[in-house]
Amino acid sequence: MSLPQSTPFASPASIVPDTDALAKISFIGTRAFLMEAPGAFDLANQRRIWALSHALQAREEIAEIVPGMTNLLVILKETPEAPDIVVHQLQEEWKRARGVDLAGRDIEIAVTYGGEHATDLPALCDLSGLSDREVVRIHHEGTYRVFALGSAPGFGYLFGLDPRIHMPRKTVPSLSMARGCVTIGGMQTGVAVLTGPNGWNSIGFAELQMFDPLAAAPAVMAPGDTVRFLPERIEL
Numbered sequence: 001m002s003l004p005q006s007t008p009f010a011s012p013a014s015i016v017p018d019t020d021a022l023a024k025i026s027f028i029g030t031r032a033f034l035m036e037a038p039g040a041f042d043l044a045n046q047r048r049i050w051a052l053s054h055a056l057q058a059r060e061e062i063a064e065i066v067p068g069m070t071n072l073l074v075i076l077k078e079t080p081e082a083p084d085i086v087v088h089q090l091q092e093e094w095k096r097a098r099g100v101d102l103a104g105r106d107i108e109i110a111v112t113y114g115g116e117h118a119t120d121l122p123a124l125c126d127l128s129g130l131s132d133r134e135v136v137r138i139h140h141e142g143t144y145r146v147f148a149l150g151s152a153p154g155f156g157y158l159f160g161l162d163p164r165i166h167m168p169r170k171t172v173p174s175l176s177m178a179r180g181c182v183t184i185g186g187m188q189t190g191v192a193v194l195t196g197p198n199g200w201n202s203i204g205f206a207e208l209q210m211f212d213p214l215a216a217a218p219a220v221m222a223p224g225d226t227v228r229f230l231p232e233r234i235e236l
Helices: 041-057 083-096 121-128 130-140
Strands: 024-027 032-036 063-067 071-076 106-114 144-149 156-159 176-177 182-187 188-191 196-198 201-205 226-235
Touching: 024 083, 032 083, 041 083, 041 144, 041 176, 083 182, 106 130, 106 182, 121 201, 130 226, 156 226, 188 201
Parallel strands: 106 226
Antiparallel strands: 024 032, 032 071, 063 071, 106 201, 144 156, 144 226, 156 188, 176 196, 182 188, 182 201
16 A cells, blocks of 8 residues: 555545445544444454454554554554545455454453442442342353453453443543452443543452563453453352
8 A cells, every 4th residue: 555645635524434335534643544443333343343454464654553442543654645545545445354253262250249349330230220130140141252452451342241231431430440340331341450540330350460561461361352251259
């Protein structure tokens, strides 16, 4: 994908298509483009993002590729003089991308549901109309896929949460949520990797350290992994 040097910057409105067939592409600074999959927030679109990431890795003009939740950040080595043509070329790559799966590992995480760290379980029960035991059962019976890592080192965004226990992120974050809290944010679930401000909703706690900077493989999770939560204890 060569970068033409003749066309001035086009306005974002003229180069960011947003249809069912094409990815939505937005400027992030002067040399980065965020590609967002159209349609459903699902595994099929994530597999297509993984395929696109693989296809773009060999491009000499690309400095870095950062896969996210059904999106991909493409960072160029230099600011292009023809961003509209770059967008067109990225759209062509998107059209060619076919879904691939990643050969991930199976990860089991022991959880204490309820207890002192489940500060948001009562609110989730109120929102869903379910009992605390029903919420816990639905959560630990799920099978989740790691779509991407981000937000904090080693934090895995997990897809597959039952819609009955979806819960919006907090408008006012908790100021000091503990590392290890098992959380729900919107239609995703995860495990907090750092103690600090957090806008997700905590329903339990996992002792497993999700990120160890001194380990050979610092992050427990990787994109494509399958995750199950095991109810080691239930304190309701």
